[in-house]
Amino acid sequence: MSTPPEPGPSLIDGERRHLTNLAYRLLGSLTEAEDAVQEAYARWYAITERRRAAVESPAAWLTTVVGRICLDVLGSARVRRERYVGEWIPEPLPDRTQWPAAPPGAADPADRVTVDDSVDMAFLVVLESMTPAERVAFVLHDVFRYSFPEIAGIVGRTPAACRQLASSGRRRVGAHRRPAPPxxxxxxxxxxxxxxxxxxxxxxxxxxxxxxxxxxxxxxxxxxxxxxxxxxxxxxxxxxxxxxxxxxxxxxxxxxxxxxxxxxxxxxxxxxxxxxxxxxxxxxxxxxxxxxxxxxxxxxxxxxxx
The missing domain is CATH 3.10.450.50 (Nuclear Transport Factor 2; Chain: A,)
Structure with a gap:
């Protein structure tokens, strides 16, 4: 039986926006999000063509890798932020529609982040209070609608444990949510x-x-x-x-x-x-x-x- 053709670069690169959106919400940092996405792509192109061609869903593969990278980054970030001078606030996200066009050829992860309630600063600050596993499970399920079996493959826990993690994160968000004026x-x-x-x-x-x-x-x-x-x-x-x-x-x-x-x-x-x-x-x-x-x-x- 012949090996299916490897997905083209345009298909793979087309996932970058989704991955950047995911990584920013998981990490609260555009810089770290871009690094995580770049690392995922580096790992994709580091495996052999035969292995890439055998991957049933490159998008799911990349998402899994980004999720695991972010989980590791969140674990180390807790130590780094204990040494951080002063208070740590998530990296603020601009609205490009209010700006003049960026220089030709300029690439910025901010251009790829979709703005919605899940990037609200108050929401991101609550995410900072979660454990790394809670944050990953909650964001993947409640924001991006991944199933618990899919999340389990990323977090390395059972679907039932991931359900509990997401539920715990949801309670944290609910405890801090306040109605805002229009x-x-x-x-x-x-x-x-x-x-x-x-x-x-x-x-x-x-x-x-x-x-x-x-x-x-x-x-x-x-x-x-x-x-x-x-x-x-x-x-x-x-x-x-x-x-x-x-x-x-x-x-x-x-x-x-x-x-x-x-x-x-x-x-x-x-x-x-x-x-x-x-x-x-x-x-x-x-x-x-x-x-x-x-x-x-x-x-x-x-x-x-x-």
Whole structure:
């Protein structure tokens, strides 16, 4: 019996978008997601042509490999993040429709990530609280709709154990999920917040912030930023007005961050901070400010106009 022909490169490369979407949600990092996908492709082309031709579903093979790579990365990431300077926040995802076209030939994993509720910063932060196996099982099942037998082959556990892992992850998400106002209302609140911040209007800032609001900043030890979580609307407002006074040359832009209204701070056209927000009703409850320049590389080509 003849060996079936090997899938063509276009078919294999066509899986890259799906794999990048999966890896970003599993890892919370565009850089690590791209590395995981690249490693999976390297392994695919490292096996013999005969073995590749014998693979019944190259897409399933690549997904399994990416899933296992991500599982390993998540295990080591826990150790790395214990040594991380300050707080660790998932890498913010830009909305390319708000930007000018990237330079010809430029390749960026951000271009391949589909924006939906599963990349919302609040959702990604909850995923960070899960064990590696919980996260992989939950994301594969609840976000990408893989069956538990398929997940079992990736995680290396029984389908019943994977079902329990996904259920545990679902409970974590449910415990932290809060109803959010519609996107236009969120954008309106953040516009008022931006204007109050630029004006140093602490009274308005306090009114827009929930009394129990929490702000977390991520500089990775590479740039200056507050290393502790700031709790309470009044303390956050005081800190923000203090920062505004120190940096009068900052330009604040209203941009979509991980599919939600957010703010981007630029200095001389270079992005220095990307802020994602959590809102309940008409008040801001969470601020995640990413300043680590290594996490802001996908924001390089942002426009400079407000």
């Amino acid at each position: 996107a236009p209302r969120q954008a309106s609140v953040l516009r008022d917040f931006k204007e109050a911040w630029q004006a140093g209007d602490i009274k308005t800032l306090v009114a827009l912030l929930d009394p129990d609001a929490v702000m977390t900043a991520d500089g990775g030890g590479l740039v200056s930023t507050v290393r502790r979580t700031i709790e309470g609307g009044q303390d956050i407002a005081r800190y923000l007005t203090y920062i505004a006074g120190l940096s009068p040359d900052l330009t604040l832009l209203e941009r979509t961050v991980n599919g939600r209204p957010g703010l981007v701070a630029q200095r001389a056209g270079a992005t220095v901070t990307v802020a994602a927000f959590g809102l309940t009703e008409d008040r801001i409850t969470r601020i995640w400010a990413v300043r680590n320049p290594e996490k802001l590389r996908p924001w390089t080509h942002t426009p400079t106009h407000p």
